[in-house]
Amino acid sequence: xxxxxxxxxxxxxxxxAEGILKSKLPENFSxxxxxxxxxxxxxxxxxxxxxTAESHGISIGKQKSRPITKKDFEAFDKIYCMDLSVYExxxxxxxxxxxxxxxxxxxxxxxxxxxxYEVFDPYWSGLDGFxxxxxxxxxxxxxxxxxxxxxxx
Numbered sequence: 808x809x810x811x812x813x814x815x816x817x818x819x820x821x822x823x824a825e826g827i828l829k830s831k832l833p834e835n836f837s838x839x840x841x842x843x844x845x846x847x848x849x850x851x852x853x854x855x856x857x858x859t860a861e862s863h864g865i866s867i868g869k870q871k872s873r874p875i876t877k878k879d880f881e882a883f884d885k886i887y888c889m890d891l892s893v894y895e896x897x898x899x900x901x902x903x904x905x906x907x908x909x910x911x912x913x914x915x916x917x918x919x920x921x922x923x924y925e926v927f928d929p930y931w932s933g934l935d936g937f938x939x940x941x942x943x944x945x946x947x948x949x950x951x952x953x954x955x956x957x958x959x960x
Contacts, residue, residue, distance in 0.1 A: 808835075808836050808837070808884045808885070808955065809836075809837040809838075809839075809882060809883045809884050809885075810828060810832075810836065810837065810838045810839070810883060810884065810885045810886075810887065811838075811839050811840065811841060811875070811879055811882075811883040811885070811886045811887070812824040812825050812828065812838065812839075812840045812841075812886075812887045812889070812913065813840065813841050813842065813843060813875055813886060813887065813888050813889065813893055813897055814840075814842055814843075814888075814889040814890070814893055814926075814928070815842055815843055815844055815889075815892075815893060815928065816842045816844055816846055816847045816872065816930075817840055817841050817842030817847060817872040817873060817874070818842070818847045818850060818851075818852050818853045818856065818872050818930075819852065819853050819855075819856050819928060819929055819930050819937070819940070820889045820926050820928065820929070820940060820944070821840035821841065821842065821889060822840055822852035822853075822856055822860075822867045822870045822872075823852075823856050823859065823860055823867065823937075823940060823941055823944050824840065824887070824889070824913060824926075824944045824947075824948065825838050825839060825840035825867065825870065826860050826865040826866070826867040826870070827860075827865060827941075827944050827945055827948045828948050828951070828952070829865075830864075830865050831948050831949065831952045832952055832955070833956075836955070839883075840870065841873050841874060841875040841876075841879065842872055842873070842874055842875065843874065843875060843893050843896040843897065844874065845873075845874040847872040848872055848873055848874060849871055849872060849873075850871065850872045851868060851869070851870065851871060851872075852867050852868065852870055852872070853930065853937075855929070855933070855934055855937045856929075856937055858934065858937075859934065859937040859938055859940075859941045860941070863941065863945075875897060875900065877900060877902070880900070880901055880902070880906040880909065881906075883909065884909065885909055885911070885916075885960070886909050886910045886911070887911055887912070887913040887916060887951075888910065888911070888912055888913060889912075889913055889925070889926040889928075890912075890925040890926060890927075890928070891912070891923070891924075891925055894910065894911075894912055897910050898910055912924045912925070913926060913944075913947055913951075914926060914943070914947055916947075916951055916954070916960060917946070917947035917948070917950035917951050917954075918950060919943070919946060919947050919950065921943065926940060926943055926944065926947075927939075927940065
């Protein structure tokens, strides 16, 4: 199974989610991340995201930001979005209902109703905001892993 995690710039939330999911899922799962904007294309994740991940034993520093493309709808089985704005942008790119059914909010799929199923963007916060996002993504990733391995999604 191939999973894509999407946030706005692909430097904070989605790189963390990619790293966390990769650390939890077996090797037959493929996980990547992207953003809905290309502002940070080619850049590594935010230093605070890298530092937070490393403090939990996960290396994300070599990831590079990229924008989501229409080809991603064919390449990935699941596309998880970090918030409603990202979800709406991603859904608008889908060419048909089959592609739209691949798209979900990350927290909704994980059945974590916190903050309307949205993962807040820690970009404008300090390390504490990144740690909160990490904890939320870690819990959600554990739930998604369980559902995937039990063929519930």
